[in-house]
Amino acid sequence: MNDVARLAGVSSQTVSRAVNSPNLLSPATLAKVRRAIDLLDYHPNVAAQSLANRTVKMIGLFMPFTQEQVKSNMFFHSLSATVCQRCAQHDFVLQLFTANPDESYVRLFKRLYREKRVGGLLLTCPSMNTKEIGELRSSAVPFVLIGRPAAPDLDVDYVDVDNAAGAHMAAQHLLNKGHRDIALLNAPKFMTLSEDLRSGVQRACQEQGEPVRFTEIHSELTYKSGLEIMRRLIASDSRPTGIITADDLLALTVKRAADEARLRIPEDIAVISTFASGWYDVMEPELTHVDTGFERIGIVAAEHMMKVILKKNPPPLRTVLDVKLTEGKST
Amino acid sequence: MNDVARLAGVSSQTVSRAVNSPNLLSPATLAKVRRAIDLLDYHPNVAAQSLANRTVKMIGLFMPFTQEQVKSNMFFHSLSATVCQRCAQHDFVLQLFTANPDESYVRLFKRLYREKRVGGLLLTCPSMNTKEIGELRSSAVPFVLIGRPAAPDLDVDYVDVDNAAGAHMAAQHLLNKGHRDIALLNAPKFMTLSEDLRSGVQRACQEQGEPVRFTEIHSELTYKSGLEIMRRLIASDSRPTGIITADDLLALTVKRAADEARLRIPEDIAVISTFASGWYDVMEPELTHVDTGFERIGIVAAEHMMKVILKKNPPPLRTVLDVKLTEGKST
DNA sequence: CCTCCATATGTTAGCGGAAACATTTCGTGA
DNA sequence: TCACGAAATGTTTCCGCTAACATATGGAGG
Numbered sequence: 001m002n003d004v005a006r007l008a009g010v011s012s013q014t015v016s017r018a019v020n021s022p023n024l025l026s027p028a029t030l031a032k033v034r035r036a037i038d039l040l041d042y043h044p045n046v047a048a049q050s051l052a053n054r055t056v057k058m059i060g061l062f063m064p065f066t067q068e069q070v071k072s073n074m075f076f077h078s079l080s081a082t083v084c085q086r087c088a089q090h091d092f093v094l095q096l097f098t099a100n101p102d103e104s105y106v107r108l109f110k111r112l113y114r115e116k117r118v119g120g121l122l123l124t125c126p127s128m129n130t131k132e133i134g135e136l137r138s139s140a141v142p143f144v145l146i147g148r149p150a151a152p153d154l155d156v157d158y159v160d161v162d163n164a165a166g167a168h169m170a171a172q173h174l175l176n177k178g179h180r181d182i183a184l185l186n187a188p189k190f191m192t193l194s195e196d197l198r199s200g201v202q203r204a205c206q207e208q209g210e211p212v213r214f215t216e217i218h219s220e221l222t223y224k225s226g227l228e229i230m231r232r233l234i235a236s237d238s239r240p241t242g243i244i245t246a247d248d249l250l251a252l253t254v255k256r257a258a259d260e261a262r263l264r265i266p267e268d269i270a271v272i273s274t275f276a277s278g279w280y281d282v283m284e285p286e287l288t289h290v291d292t293g294f295e296r297i298g299i300v301a302a303e304h305m306m307k308v309i310l311k312k313n314p315p316p317l318r319t320v321l322d323v324k325l326t327e328g329k330s331t
Numbered sequence: 332m333n334d335v336a337r338l339a340g341v342s343s344q345t346v347s348r349a350v351n352s353p354n355l356l357s358p359a360t361l362a363k364v365r366r367a368i369d370l371l372d373y374h375p376n377v378a379a380q381s382l383a384n385r386t387v388k389m390i391g392l393f394m395p396f397t398q399e400q401v402k403s404n405m406f407f408h409s410l411s412a413t414v415c416q417r418c419a420q421h422d423f424v425l426q427l428f429t430a431n432p433d434e435s436y437v438r439l440f441k442r443l444y445r446e447k448r449v450g451g452l453l454l455t456c457p458s459m460n461t462k463e464i465g466e467l468r469s470s471a472v473p474f475v476l477i478g479r480p481a482a483p484d485l486d487v488d489y490v491d492v493d494n495a496a497g498a499h500m501a502a503q504h505l506l507n508k509g510h511r512d513i514a515l516l517n518a519p520k521f522m523t524l525s526e527d528l529r530s531g532v533q534r535a536c537q538e539q540g541e542p543v544r545f546t547e548i549h550s551e552l553t554y555k556s557g558l559e560i561m562r563r564l565i566a567s568d569s570r571p572t573g574i575i576t577a578d579d580l581l582a583l584t585v586k587r588a589a590d591e592a593r594l595r596i597p598e599d600i601a602v603i604s605t606f607a608s609g610w611y612d613v614m615e616p617e618l619t620h621v622d623t624g625f626e627r628i629g630i631v632a633a634e635h636m637m638k639v640i641l642k643k644n645p646p647p648l649r650t651v652l653d654v655k656l657t658e659g660k661s662t
Numbered sequence: 663c664c665t666c667c668a669t670a671t672g673t674t675a676g677c678g679g680a681a682a683c684a685t686t687t688c689g690t691g692a
Numbered sequence: 693t694c695a696c697g698a699a700a701t702g703t704t705t706c707c708g709c710t711a712a713c714a715t716a717t718g719g720a721g722g
Contacts, residue, residue, distance in 0.1 A: 048677090
């Protein structure tokens with residue numbers, strides 16, 4: 001920076017201004033300084049910058065999922081991709097944390113923040129409980145939850161997609177097609193998602209005038225787990241006529257189990273997924289599904305976090321993104 | 332740090348030593364300092380650390396792929412996960428870059444390094460040419476290529492899996508089963524991978540005593556693209572008896588096209604994949620494939636990079652990881 | 663012609679640490 | 693008993709940058 005200043009014949013503070021607030025400089029000086037910057041190929045040292053102005057232009061994205069869990073779900077890659085892109089636009093950087101920590105979540109997050117590794121965190125931790133969230137909230141660490149907390153009155157920032165509405169739409173869709181025996185191949189219990197889905201489906205069933213049989217089964221979000229369950233369900237006496245799956249990978253297991261049992265989709269058994277990630281294409285017939293547009297989550301969360309870090313005091317983030325149903329040929 | 336020093340009754344440099352080289356301190360002082368650190372919940376500021384000792388304990392992982400490209404391939408998530416985990420073990424951090432840059436690759440990489448955002452880079456840029464690599468090599472930026480460069484004598488660090496050997500094994504496997512009409516559903520031409528695969532298969536065909544018909548077709552690594560090609564290929568007069576795919580997603584397209592044409596796998600048409608990522612499970616019958624163990628790439632690359640950053644002068648990294656064939660029921 | 667204020671630039675003092683060097687302490691062998 | 697070197701600790705300076713304040717410059721208005 002001093003070299004640039006010398007070459008341009010100005011003070012080093014002027015160089016700093018040329019970089020950070022060019023509008024404060026006269027056009028002539030600005031041009032001089034910029035020429036010198038170009039000539040010397042100067043790039044500011046971000047460590048020194050954050051030390052001096054005490055803001056850390058890095059967002060941590062925390063996704064403590066196993067390979068197996070992630071594998072089934074485009075969600076995670078999509079999230080990191082959109083966050084990364086958004087960061088780049090604002091001269092921020094994304095730090096990714098996928099490893100399961102040795103220490104407790106709260107402790108880790110506090111540490112990362114205190115060490116100035118990140119200016120704030122985006123968290124996808126389904127297993128973080130209300131107490132932990134509250135604890136983190138009362139610390140100074142800025143964070144946004146991806147997926148809303150179990151306790152809705154917790155006064156924390158979050159973005160979520162309206163999974164309950166999606167499930168409701170999916171169930172309604174089946175009911176409209178005349179189905180009266182519906183099963184929900186749901187996500188594991190520990191995911192708050194699973195409760196949203198169940199409640200959405202149940203509400204739709206209750207709203208229906210006639211009686212509806214509703215079965216709920218929890219599955220891991222893996223092909224193997226889903227397939228095992230579906231085989232059993234389809235072989236049983238009480239085979240439902242319509243199946244709602246938490247995820248398009250699980251929809252594939254329905255297809256396979258149906259194939260094996262020589263059942264046709266949608267004639268003998270209908271399938272609809274409340275979430276479409278990367279497996280969507282592979283399904284045959286074309287899968288009716290709820291389009292969550294989950295790519296939007298990363299954008300909203302990252303934008304909010306950057307505002308927080310830059311002390312722009314954005315309003316609280318309590319966003320639940322709407323979803324829509326895309327009809328395919330599987331129902 | 333000064334607070335800790337005061338509380339422990341030592342100088343701040345002693346605190347620094349307690350953190351970075353505890354063996355230099357007497358057990359008594361070390362204990363005192365550590366107690367003070369705990370009491371005050373002190374965490375060193377990494378920005379200040381890198382400023383003072385001018386090493387940046389961050390590794391950048393660059394993966395400029397579109398959603399569409401990534402979707403088909405577990406490779407990318409697996410890579411970031413293993414690198415991230417490895418980084419965590421050494422108190423390093425992973426910065427992820429998936430966005431396609433506005434500027435040129437080389438320019439971007441130099442900038443990231445000069446700005447001290449990263450201490451070094453792990454690069455997966457299939458479209459980076461020999462000239463660019465050479466240019467980057469002659470700069471000060473430490474980097475490791477994921478996948479080896481087209482020009483083998485380029486004097487750069489890289490890790491790769493032995494795709495040519497994998498393709499060779501796959502072809503041999505089919506030849507041993509008696510196939511004499513083989514097609515390779517290959518990756519796009521712009522990926523260096525595609526050349527490795529072709530050469531591997533060709534070599535196997537040549538080594539075979541009898542004449543073998545060999546067809547090569549390039550496809551994007553998407554279901555749609557593969558399916559279109561496979562439908563045409565299977566419908567054509569010259570339908571091959573054995574198909575080698577670049578990827579397990581493409582293997583699924585073979586399955587689907589075969590189903591549609593009422594062909595059985597493996598009786599009427601055999602399939603083997605030279606790469607198994609997340610789509611593996613979904614295939615029926617069980618897919619014969621080359622197991623590349625690509626998770627190892629991230630580990631090797633990250634370990635090397637950390638040594639470079641910590642100035643441990645590791646020997647040049649020219650690693651080509653071996654692969655093995657796992658026989659399923661699709662051949 | 664002078665005051666006053668907005669605009670443009672320079673100066674000083676850290677941000678939180680670690681390297682390099684200086685100093686003290688202490689055990690050891692002659 | 694004392695010199696001597698290793699081990700333990702302290703002091704100074706600087707890493708590269710920006711906030712806060714100080715100063716210069718120029719034009720409008722009285």
